[in-house]
Amino acid sequence: MSATTHGNIALPHASTDSAERRLMLGFLVFGFSALFIGASIGPLQALNYGGINLYPYLRPLLQTYYQGLTVHGVLNAYVFTFFLACGLLVYLPARELGLSPNLLLWRACFGLMVVGTLMLLVGMFDNSSSVLYTFYPPLKGSALFYLGLTLLVVGSLFPLPILLDLRGRWRRQRPGEITPLATYMSLATMLMWFLAGFGAAAELLVQLDPWVLGLTQTVDPSIARTLFWWTGHPIVYFWLMPAYVSWYCLLPKQAGGKLVSDPAARMTFALLLIFSLPVGSHHQYLDPGISPVWKVILTALTLSVALPSLITAFTMALSLEYGGRLRGGRGVLGWFTALPWRNAGVAAQVLAMITYIFGGAGGVVNGSWQLDNIVHNTIWIPGHFHLTVGTATAMTFMGVSFWMLPHLTGRTLLMPRLALASAWLWFIGMSIFAFGMHWAGLLGVPRRAWVSYMPQEAYDRVYGLAHLPLGLVALGGVILWLAVVAFYLVFFGSLLFSRQGTEEPIPFAQAFHRRASYAIGQPVGDLPGEPTPKLARALEHLGLITAFTAFITLAAYIPILWPMIRNATQATGWNVW
Amino acid sequence: MTDNSPSAAFEHGFHTVAERHERIWLFISLALLSLLMAGAMYFVVADYGVVVKTAGYQRHPEDAATGAFAVDQGLMRTGPNTYAVHMLAHLWQWTPSPLHVPQNAEITFYITSSDVLHGFEVQGTTINVTAIPGTIGKVTYTFRHAGSYNIICNEFCGIEHQNMLGRIIVDPANHS
Ligand code: HEM
Ligand SMILES: [Cu+2]
Ligand SMILES: [Cu+2]
Numbered sequence: 001m002s003a004t005t006h007g008n009i010a011l012p013h014a015s016t017d018s019a020e021r022r023l024m025l026g027f028l029v030f031g032f033s034a035l036f037i038g039a040s041i042g043p044l045q046a047l048n049y050g051g052i053n054l055y056p057y058l059r060p061l062l063q064t065y066y067q068g069l070t071v072h073g074v075l076n077a078y079v080f081t082f083f084l085a086c087g088l089l090v091y092l093p094a095r096e097l098g099l100s101p102n103l104l105l106w107r108a109c110f111g112l113m114v115v116g117t118l119m120l121l122v123g124m125f126d127n128s129s130s131v132l133y134t135f136y137p138p139l140k141g142s143a144l145f146y147l148g149l150t151l152l153v154v155g156s157l158f159p160l161p162i163l164l165d166l167r168g169r170w171r172r173q174r175p176g177e178i179t180p181l182a183t184y185m186s187l188a189t190m191l192m193w194f195l196a197g198f199g200a201a202a203e204l205l206v207q208l209d210p211w212v213l214g215l216t217q218t219v220d221p222s223i224a225r226t227l228f229w230w231t232g233h234p235i236v237y238f239w240l241m242p243a244y245v246s247w248y249c250l251l252p253k254q255a256g257g258k259l260v261s262d263p264a265a266r267m268t269f270a271l272l273l274i275f276s277l278p279v280g281s282h283h284q285y286l287d288p289g290i291s292p293v294w295k296v297i298l299t300a301l302t303l304s305v306a307l308p309s310l311i312t313a314f315t316m317a318l319s320l321e322y323g324g325r326l327r328g329g330r331g332v333l334g335w336f337t338a339l340p341w342r343n344a345g346v347a348a349q350v351l352a353m354i355t356y357i358f359g360g361a362g363g364v365v366n367g368s369w370q371l372d373n374i375v376h377n378t379i380w381i382p383g384h385f386h387l388t389v390g391t392a393t394a395m396t397f398m399g400v401s402f403w404m405l406p407h408l409t410g411r412t413l414l415m416p417r418l419a420l421a422s423a424w425l426w427f428i429g430m431s432i433f434a435f436g437m438h439w440a441g442l443l444g445v446p447r448r449a450w451v452s453y454m455p456q457e458a459y460d461r462v463y464g465l466a467h468l469p470l471g472l473v474a475l476g477g478v479i480l481w482l483a484v485v486a487f488y489l490v491f492f493g494s495l496l497f498s499r500q501g502t503e504e505p506i507p508f509a510q511a512f513h514r515r516a517s518y519a520i521g522q523p524v525g526d527l528p529g530e531p532t533p534k535l536a537r538a539l540e541h542l543g544l545i546t547a548f549t550a551f552i553t554l555a556a557y558i559p560i561l562w563p564m565i566r567n568a569t570q571a572t573g574w575n576v577w
Numbered sequence: 578m579t580d581n582s583p584s585a586a587f588e589h590g591f592h593t594v595a596e597r598h599e600r601i602w603l604f605i606s607l608a609l610l611s612l613l614m615a616g617a618m619y620f621v622v623a624d625y626g627v628v629v630k631t632a633g634y635q636r637h638p639e640d641a642a643t644g645a646f647a648v649d650q651g652l653m654r655t656g657p658n659t660y661a662v663h664m665l666a667h668l669w670q671w672t673p674s675p676l677h678v679p680q681n682a683e684i685t686f687y688i689t690s691s692d693v694l695h696g697f698e699v700q701g702t703t704i705n706v707t708a709i710p711g712t713i714g715k716v717t718y719t720f721r722h723a724g725s726y727n728i729i730c731n732e733f734c735g736i737e738h739q740n741m742l743g744r745i746i747v748d749p750a751n752h753s
Contacts, residue, residue: 064736066733066735066736066738132733134733136693136694136732136733138638138692138693138710139693139694139733139735220711221694221709221710221711222709222711222712225694225709258588260591260592260595261595261596261599264599284707285629286629286705286706286707287629287707287709287712287714288629288630288631288632288688288706288707288709288712288713288714288715289631289634289709289712289714290631291631292621292628292630295621295628296617296618296621299614299617299618299621300614300617300618303610303613303614303617304610306606306610307606307607307610310602310606311602311603311606314598314599314602315599318595318598318599322591325591326587364613368613368616368617369617369620369621370617370620370621370627373627373703373705374703374705376705376731377696377698377705377731377732378698378731443700444698444700444701444727444729446696446698446729446730446731447731448733448738449731449738449739450738450739451739453739454739454740455740458740458742461727462700462727462729462742512588512592513592563631567634567711567712568636569634569635569636569637569638569710569711569712570636570637570711571638571710571711574668574692574693574735576668576692576693576734576735576736577735577736
């Protein structure tokens with residue numbers, strides 16, 4: 001069976017094929033299991049803001065709110081997203097190109113991240129490291145936590161060499177052609193993440209790991225914070241770009257149409273690569289120690305990063321419109337209602353996009369220095385990023401799992417109507433939740449606070465004016481609990497109890513003026529109607545773009561870090577939770 | 578591909594319109610972002626009292642509690658209608674608190690921490706500064722309304738973080 005065709009893709013060898021599927025399934029199941037733990041804790045936090053403290057009932061599993069919040073942040077924002085990204089960004093390009101990825105490297109990636117996660121879990125569940133997922137020193141957790149995190153981050157960089165190797169092999173067989181889209185996007189994402197990783201790597205390897213191992217006694221909090229955000233801003237694109245890959249490369253096909261602009265997709269990713277890197281210190285708008293001049297420059301750069309997302313909004317809406325019109329949608333909005341709303345995978349992703357519009361608008365507020373003054377570290381902020389990573393990314397991945405589980409296991413999706421319900425419940429719950437969070441944030445309610453454990457008198461005095469929005473937060477949290485239950489019944493049910501079904505192909509979408517498939521072993525087929533656009537050709541130079549980005553990143557960070565290094569602080573560690 | 582396979586003409590027409598609209602959208606996006614940027618710049622230049630400045634450094638954060646950082650002096654008069662206060666964040670209190678300040682006077686807060694990170698947020702105002710051990714931040718604000726304001730710690734600082742509250746009482750200006 002050495003060239004069986006599944007839809008648009010050719011599989012070189014049945015045996016490597018099944019090994020790849022198994023590994024991809026590993027990434028998927030491990031990632032979603034982490035989210036299961038993390039997301040189950042989420043509603044407890046929502047109830048906390050509503051004034052309901054369930055934590056006394058959770059001992060000895062969870063000692064405190066802050067322990068639970070550390071688990072929630074680390075598992076959802078790091079473990080879940082990293083596993084999905086490192087799985088999808090290898091599996092999809094390999095299938096698009098019709099080549100096998102380097103399995104050794106891909107397995108090492110999986111293994112390192114699993115070991116790192118286990119270390120983190122031990123460090124978090126024994127309550128030795130309730131430092132939250134930002135782990136700002138001089139809070140000082142246990143060595144397991146920081147070393148585990150180090151392994152997780154190092155492991156997440158492995159897809160880069162795998163992709164470079166895949167692209168190199170493909171190019172040798174197809175000289176002169178531009179990189180197929182999913183591969184291009186995945187590579188741009190990993191190059192971005194590679195440059196981003198230097199911040200966290202330096203913070204962990206140079207500052208925190210030696211400190212928690214007892215080799216050094218003190219740490220500089222400002223430098224650590226700056227290095228953290230060097231990675232911590234671009235990480236949001238490491239969360240989003242894999243979701244964009246699904247939106248651009250797969251969703252148009254699932255919606256019954258095509259991707260309307262392949263060059264726009266490439267430009268989006270090149271711009272994200274460039275602009276996401278130098279702006280991390282916008283998370284420090286309110287920190288002393290950074291000159292206001294740099295903060296102005298950061299504001300300008302930060303607003304620029306909205307551009308690629310605005311292009312995405314346009315291209316995606318248009319591609320969906322095309323699909324909807326082919327399906328018979330008429331009139332101004334008829335195409336929208338004509339989309340395949342019964343398909344849980346499509347519904348989840350379209351709802352994720354709608355949510356993302358509000359997330360993006362809030363992001364522009366956060367990015368504007370003066371407005372950030374009002375919302376910084378209030379629960380407006382978690383309200384914002386539950387629309388982005390908590391919904392745009394998480395629900396897109398949920399939507400992807402609805403076709404991918406059957407694709408990988410050859411079994412049908414169990415209870416597709418419940419799958420659809422889980423997407424709607426998530427959408428409704430998150431909308432109510434985030435609305436309440438934004439609103440309460442404007443009333444000064446801080447994030448990361450065990451407010452339900454305050455004396456009642458103090459809670460009422462300080463947060464009394466936010467009772468209504470905080471009630472909405474709690475209500476949204478409860479609805480989200482139902483969404484989690486529905487989703488995992490489908491997910492684990494399909495994995496364990498489902499019947500053998502028909503083979504489900506990967507829904508690669510064709511783009512206007514591009515071929516249906518670029519897989520090696522697939523007939524070249526009808527050639528595109530037009531020559532490759534100049535823009536797409538220019539954007540092929542990912543190496544140059546990366547070098548340029550590295551340059552401006554250094555140009556942005558050296559002036560910020562230099563005064564901090566000259567005025568270094570020697571802070572000792574604190575374990576105060 | 579699909580059963581409702583598109584006619585080539587429809588695809589071509591759609592694409593032509595799409596390309597024009599794409600250019601228009603790009604233009605609108607760029608214009609919007611430029612306006613926002615201009616707005617942001619203006620406020621920075623105007624500096625209406627929310628911009629955090631750097632007032633100094635301390636090699637050993639714990640020195641803030643005992644050294645030159647004058648924590649216990651309360652409100653210090655620096656001019657006819659200007660005052661300064663050295664606000665220390667430490668586990669899990671604000672010092673000085675409660676703090677009395679006069680209405681309509683220009684108050685400069687110097688803020689730092691002697692242990693872990695804290696966040697100096699005054700509810701209902703634009704004051705929002707990270708209290709970083711080893712770095713002294715500075716922000717100037719004029720309270721226009723008399724009354725009681727809550728200081729809320731908005732950066733996680735350990736188990737009592739939620740109870741790290743303080744109070745600023747703005748005394749009504751004398752209209753004698
Ligand atoms: C079941 C749905 C969820 C609910 C009800 C929920 C609820 C919450 C709440 C109330 C907070 C704020 C806690 C605080 O600031 O004290 C929070 C924080 C957070 N959530 Fe969620 N969440 C959910 C799902 C997710 C998902 C899917 C992700 C990401 C993939 C996520 C990532 C985070 C992160 C990174 C934080 C910040 C943690 C911190 O401040 O240290 N959450 N969540
Ligand atoms: Cu950011
Ligand atoms: Cu605090």
